[in-house]
Amino acid sequence: LDLWFNGSTENLATIFPALFSHTLRPAATVARVLGYPALNLDLAPRLTHDAEHELGNLRDMLASVSMNLQVMDKRTGRFDGKPMTCKSAYKVVWINKPIDPFATTIWKNYAPNKCRIFLWLAHKNRLFTNERRFK
Known part of the structure; x- marks a missing residue:
């Protein structure tokens, strides 16, 4: 929540x-917080003395307002x-990340989806093999 305060x-x-x-x-919106007159909808129970004072x-x-x-x-x-949008937020998160050269090869083919997912997990070393399960 942002507040216009003293200029x-x-x-x-x-x-x-x-x-x-x-x-x-x-990350609650201003409208959500102000929609409830008590202002303590999203606060943990038993506020400290300082938090009670700040709430007042x-x-x-x-x-x-x-x-x-x-x-x-x-x-x-x-x-x-x-x-x-979700798309724009996703782009911002990944804007500085390098593009995986194998991504298009794995995802843009005619294999069934479960095969593509298996290839992607194998490429990222995320398959739980018996060796990893043993550890």
Whole structure:
């Protein structure tokens, strides 16, 4: 969760570290958290004194905030500025990884899928042979 605070954007995890250490969902959206008035839906039970104090401060800060749930989520990718998709996230994760030269040979052939999976696991040394099972 990010917060526009004193002219700059700050992450709530840095503003409220004790409270953030008790969260069960660190990637929760602002709309989800603010959708429940108690604000403790995704917090571990039995907060520390510091976390209780920070929760009170956060409730005071958010008392004047009103969310419009009718507005669509407009998150965009950092690299291309387009709406986030699984495909774009996957590309970002693998952008600096080298391409396996055998991948196209293994996956782009007419063998049954179970054979291709077997070849891929053998190529990546992920088959559980009797020797590995013994260890």
